[in-house]
Amino acid sequence: MSTAAVQAVGARSAARRSRTWVTPLVVLVALGALWAYVGSLDLDSIETRTLAPDVVLTALWEHVQLVAVSTLLTIVVGVPLGVLLTRPGVRGAGAIVLAAANAGQAVPSIGVLVILAMVFGVGFWMAVVALVLYALLPVLRNTMVGIRQVDPALTDAGRGIGMSSREVLLTIELPLAVPVMLAGIRVALILNVGVATLAAFTNAGGLGSVISSGIALDRTPVLIVGSTLTMALALTVDWLAGLAEQVLRPRGL
Template sequence: MSSAAVEEVSVPGTRRSTVWVLPLVVLVLLGAVWAYVGSLQLDSIETRSLAPGVVLTALWQHVQLVVVSTILTIAVGVPLGVLLTRPATRKVGGIVLAAANASQAVPSVGVLVVLALVFGVGFSMAVVALVLYALLPVLRNTMVGIRQVSPALIDAGRGMGMSSREVLYTIELPLAVPVMLAGIRVALILNVGVATLAAFTNAGGLGSIISAGISLDRMPVLIVGSALTMALALTVDWLAGLAERVLRPHGI
């Protein structure tokens, strides 16, 4: 087996030389921020705000927000998207998609504030807001992915005696996977960015470091919080890209 074939098996559709470019960018970004902060004479406020325990806690809270909200988004968006492509509910699909588009147009901070006013603050309400905001790409891509499957393939499956459920699981969903994975990837990146606003509802995350830098007028704190958010978004995008290539059905 040639070296090109080995690379194809390890990460389908991607050269090994380019797979590690994004992680290297993240490492360079983190290294530059570390060097910048290390070159400064931090005051007591900056030292407390950038203490390792504070930063790691905020990062862990941010990761939890992103992971939980994305799992719930997939759990809601994919089944709902499949349901809205069925003949009995196809007419409702346009209405639901329009409502999802409308929710995407609402500023994310507005969703967080409204939920905080109605239901209170904390981790759970922040997760609900993130799910509502990231639902559209998962829902839309699920519907688009299934609808773009050739009717001829569906008719061929039914001609072979397959039931509607068998056609869905053996033909429609496998062919829709690439489009669905792209929507999930977009939802992940959205959640990383929007989760910074969860700090305003007492849910923690890297947004707490950013808001502390703004409110305390401490540029090093603001830069560290922003850089960590960027690094997390790039890392999540890289991991999602690898997962998308691995999970993509062969031959599609």
Template sequence: MGDGAAHPAGRPVVTTPTQPLPRRITPANVLVTPLVLLAALGALFWYLSGLELDDIERRSINADTILTHLWEHVELVAVSSVLVIVIAVPLGVLLTRPALRLVTPPLLGLANIGQAIPSIGILVLLAVTVGIGFDKAVLALVALAMLPVLRNTMIGVSTVDKSLIDAARGMGLTRTTVLLRVELPLAVPVILAGVRIALILNVSSATLATYTNAGGLGTLIATGVTLNRLPVLITGSVLTAVLALTVDWLAGLAEAALRPRGI
């Protein structure tokens, strides 16, 4: 029977996918990205090994210095991303409840304004008003990455099929139970997509944390620009790109693994 054929009244229409659901995690999406990243790091090492580095360059891009800045960068991204998830996901859920829908537009507008402000602008504003340091950089990163998670949480929860919610309520489940067992699990793919975007935003924006004395790979980039040292600049830029792609790869694997079956 074709798609346009009529169905008897009262009989449920059962549809089947014309193609099988894609595999969640395949050898290709597990292996290709790491191999590309290893090739990029190998190319960087080959480039640096063929140069005669001066004292400033050797001090800036030796193994200990690079690992220190890399760890600072990872700390900035990890702490700010956890705070974004802890704040944005519950807030996004609350804003989908009927009692709070009146305040949803102004809060979303505020979040949009926060993301529209350039990263360096927020960092400078915080540096002028509350000082510099690791915690101030984290606050700026949270403000910059809040919107994708907040918006995707609201979209994911609010677009759950109402018939599923009504069916769960008809079985005697409370609103909280329906939220935890029906709405949130079905919203997971959309929420995780927002988290993935926020992670990449944090990795890229954290390069500016060096201007608030918070360290990170941005220190290498700033040193390369300020002192006109191209090897230092290239090293900082390549490592930042590799870290961003690594985080995106890991987030993609987590997104595929945590996606509820059948979605």
């Protein structure tokens, strides 16, 4: 490799490392500005109770739980299903499943929550089911796309040296599909952070309860706190997902 090429690669690596710290810096600045804003206000009794640290931290923890559990279940369901739909004999069903997933995501998220609440009741697990249904599409689609874009010559070579279909999948197809699959999981994470705010309407808690309290009580500081914390959580989750992509991405891809 020429000196110029080495320098170009080094410059790109340095730029990538510098961008890695931009997001946490933005989050810290936003949280600092929020702290200063709330501290400068003369809060009334309602705002003081609603923005009590234990209330806000409980809502934040509930939100993190909703996102974590729903995303984990989305991966558990979406990745194996996406792999299955790329296997010979069932590939024709892939278009049908993707169409159904597209239709499900086209339905407004609050509609999914309300329908499930009417059928199964309210609470944490009902909200988790709704989030899984809503975030399933990017994980499912990216798993299928990632596997389908693997060069057939590579899989044929694997079979040619005596690999079984399972070995080809585990050692060739899935490793090469990892970057695309991780991108889908990252999208699902961000979707879940945003949609989870609506879980408050089905008694599942989360930062949506802070936002809805701000709207219902006509208290702008409460609304700003809930919205800013949701934004900060989304940025933090996206940052962590980006770091995970860098770690999990196979070397050389």
